[in-house]
Amino acid sequence: MDRPDAYPITYSVLGLLAFMGPMSGYDIKQLFDHMLSPMWGAAHSQIYNELRRMKELEWVEMQREEQENRPDRKVYSITSKGREALTVWQGQPPSVPQIRDELLLKVMFGSFAPPNALIANLKTSILYHEQRLAEYRQNLQHIPTQGASLRVGSRPNPYAVTDEGDTFLTLITHFAIDMEKTYLRWLYEILDVMEGRRTEYTQEERTTP
Amino acid sequence: MDRPDAYPITYSVLGLLAFMGPMSGYDIKQLFDHMLSPMWGAAHSQIYNELRRMKELEWVEMQREEQENRPDRKVYSITSKGREALTVWQGQPPSVPQIRDELLLKVMFGSFAPPNALIANLKTSILYHEQRLAEYRQNLQHIPTQGASLRVGSRPNPYAVTDEGDTFLTLITHFAIDMEKTYLRWLYEILDVMEGRRTEYTQEERTTP
DNA sequence: TATATCATGTAATCGGTTACATGATTAA
DNA sequence: TTAATCATGTAACCGATTACATGATATA
Numbered sequence: 001m002d003r004p005d006a007y008p009i010t011y012s013v014l015g016l017l018a019f020m021g022p023m024s025g026y027d028i029k030q031l032f033d034h035m036l037s038p039m040w041g042a043a044h045s046q047i048y049n050e051l052r053r054m055k056e057l058e059w060v061e062m063q064r065e066e067q068e069n070r071p072d073r074k075v076y077s078i079t080s081k082g083r084e085a086l087t088v089w090q091g092q093p094p095s096v097p098q099i100r101d102e103l104l105l106k107v108m109f110g111s112f113a114p115p116n117a118l119i120a121n122l123k124t125s126i127l128y129h130e131q132r133l134a135e136y137r138q139n140l141q142h143i144p145t146q147g148a149s150l151r152v153g154s155r156p157n158p159y160a161v162t163d164e165g166d167t168f169l170t171l172i173t174h175f176a177i178d179m180e181k182t183y184l185r186w187l188y189e190i191l192d193v194m195e196g197r198r199t200e201y202t203q204e205e206r207t208t209p
Numbered sequence: 210m211d212r213p214d215a216y217p218i219t220y221s222v223l224g225l226l227a228f229m230g231p232m233s234g235y236d237i238k239q240l241f242d243h244m245l246s247p248m249w250g251a252a253h254s255q256i257y258n259e260l261r262r263m264k265e266l267e268w269v270e271m272q273r274e275e276q277e278n279r280p281d282r283k284v285y286s287i288t289s290k291g292r293e294a295l296t297v298w299q300g301q302p303p304s305v306p307q308i309r310d311e312l313l314l315k316v317m318f319g320s321f322a323p324p325n326a327l328i329a330n331l332k333t334s335i336l337y338h339e340q341r342l343a344e345y346r347q348n349l350q351h352i353p354t355q356g357a358s359l360r361v362g363s364r365p366n367p368y369a370v371t372d373e374g375d376t377f378l379t380l381i382t383h384f385a386i387d388m389e390k391t392y393l394r395w396l397y398e399i400l401d402v403m404e405g406r407r408t409e410y411t412q413e414e415r416t417t418p
Numbered sequence: 419t420a421t422a423t424c425a426t427g428t429a430a431t432c433g434g435t436t437a438c439a440t441g442a443t444t445a446a
Numbered sequence: 447t448t449a450a451t452c453a454t455g456t457a458a459c460c461g462a463t464t465a466c467a468t469g470a471t472a473t474a
Contacts, residue, residue, distance in 0.1 A: 007432090008309065008311045008314055009434085011314065011318070012314055015321070018318065018321055019317075019318060024453075024454090025453080025454075025455090026452070026453050038308060038313065039308060039309075039310055039314050039317060040310070040313075041308070041309075041434090042434080043435060044453095044454085044455090045435080045436085045455075045456080045457095046434060046435085049433095049434095067452095067453085068442095069441080069442050069443080070441075070443085070452060070454090071440090071441090071452090071453045071455085072454085073452095073454090074453090074454080083321070086318065087323060090318070090319075090321060090322035090326045090330075091322075091326045094310075094312040094315055094330050094334060095311045096337070097308075097310040097312065098250060098307065098308075098309040099246075099249070099306075099308070100217065100248075100249055100250075100306065101248055101249070101303075101306040101307070102217045102303040103306065104381060105217055105220060105224065105245075105248050105249060106299055107380060107381060108228075108378065108381050109220070109227065109295065109299070109377070110377045111228075111373045111374045112224070112227055112292070112295045112299060113296070113299035113300075114296060117300045118299065121299075121303050125303060128305070164319075165320045168316055168317055168318070168320060171399055171402075172316060174395070175395050178391050178394075178395055179391055179392070181391075182388055182390075182391040183388070185387075186383070186384050186387060193380075216460090216461075218462085233425075233426090234425080234426075235424070235425050235426075250462090251462080252463060253426085253427090254429095254462085254463080254464085255461075255463085257426075257428095258461090258462095276424095277470095278470050278471080279424060279426090279469075279470060279471085280424090280425045280426045280427085280469090281425085282424095282426090
C-alpha cells in the first residue's frame with residue numbers, strides 16, 4: 001500500500017490558509033496554539049516542514065516579503081490545487097481520535113503514588129484546564145457575529161462563506177468549552193475524594209451527567 | 210539535556226504489570242485496548258519494545274512458559290526496582306495532554322466540505338463514540354465491588370491495595386463515560402444543525418452544560 | 419471456507435518533539 | 447536586565463504506526 005502524501009497535520013495547515021487567508025509560518029503557529037489547540041497540536045518546526053511539503057505538491061505558493069533587521073516574511077497562500085485537496089480530504093472518513101493524557105495514567109495507577117503526589121498532580125491539572133477553559137471562553141467573544149444565524153444546507157458553492165466558517169468555529173469552541181467543563185468537574189470530584197471529604201462515584205452511574 | 214529513559218507508554222506497561230500482576234506482552238496488549246484506551250493507545254509492536262527496554266533497566270523480569278504448537282509465552286513481572294520507578298514517576302508533574310482528533314478538524318474546516326461529506330463523517334463519528342460509551346459502561350459492571358467504599362487518605366503503605374486500585378479504575382471509567390457523553394451530545398447537536406432542523410449554539414454560551 | 423484468537427517478533431518509515439542557531443525590538 | 451515577541455530554519459532523535467512474518471486451533 002502506498003503511503004498518503006498528506007496527513008491531518010498537513011490539512012490543518014492547509015485549512016488555516018484557506019480559512020484565514022495568506023499567512024507566514026509564524027502566523028500559522030500562533031493560530032495553531034490559539035484556535036486549533038483543542039483539535040491538533042504542532043511545533044513550529046513541523047509547520048515549516050508541512051509548508052515545504054505542500055509547496056512541492058503545489059498546494060500552496062509563497063511570496064517573499066522583505067524586512068529589515070529580521071528574517072524576511074514568507075507569506076503562503078493556498079492554490080486551486082490545494083482547495084481541491086482540502087475537498088477530497090473532507091470526503092474521507094476521519095481517523096480514530098487519539099488520547100494521550102498522562103494525568104489519567106497517574107490516576108489509574110494512583111495506588112502506587114506517594115501520599116500527596118496524586119493530589120499535587122490533580123491540582124496542577126486543574127490549573128491547566130482552568131486556563132484552557134478561560135481561553136476558550138475568551139475566544140468565543142472574539143468570533144465575529146455575522147448575523148449570528150445558522151444558514152447551512154442550501155449552499156450555492158462548496159467553498160468558504162465567511163459567516164459559515166464562523167459558525168463552525170463557534171461550534172468547535174463550544175465543544176472545547178463543554179469538554180473542559182466535564183474534565184474539570186471530574187478533577188474536582190477526585191480531589192474531593194482524595195482529600196477525604198466526600199464519597200462520590202460509587203458503583204452505580206450517577207444520575208447527574 | 211539528557212533524554213529520559215522512560216516515557217508515559219513505558220509507565221503504562223509497568224503500571225499494568227504492577228496493577229494486574231505478571232503477564233505476557235499479548236495480555237498487556239489486550240488490557241491496553243480494553244482498560245487503557247481512554248488514556249493511552251499502543252500497538253503490540255511498541256509494547257514488546259517497552260518490555261525489552263524495561264528488562265534492560267531491570268524494571269521487569271521474564272519467565273518463559275513453554276507451549277506446544279505456538280510460541281512460548283513470555284511472562285513479565287515487575288521488580289522492586291520497577292516499583293521504585295513507578296513511585297518516582299508519580300512524583301513528577303504530568304505532561305500536557307495531547308489531542309489529535311481529525312473529526313474536529315473536519316468540522317472546523319467544514320465550509321470546504323462537499324454537501325453531504327460532513328454529515329457522513331459526523332455519523333461515522335457518532336457510531337464510533339456510541340460503541341466506546343457502551344464498552345465503558347460494560348467495563349463498569351466488571352469492576353469488583355470490594356465493599357464499594359472509598360477509603361483513601363490514611364494509607365498504611367504506598368503500594369497497591371486491591372480495592373483501592375479498583376476505586377481508581379472506577380474513577381477512570383466514569384471519566385471516560387462522562388467525556389463520551391459530552392462528546393456525543395455535541396455530535397448530535399451539530400448533526401441536527403447540519404440537517405437544518407434546529408438552530409443551536411448561538412453566540413451566548415448555553416445555560417445547560 | 420474464512421475469519422478470529424492466540425502469540426511473538428522484526429523492519430521500515432514517518433510523525434512529532436526537543437534542541438540548536440541567530441538577532442533585533444520592546445515591554446516589565 | 448531580563449524576558450517576551452517577531453521570524454525563520456536545521457539536526458537529531460525517538461515515539462508510534464504499518465507492514466511483514468509464522469502457524470496452530472477454534473468458531474461461524
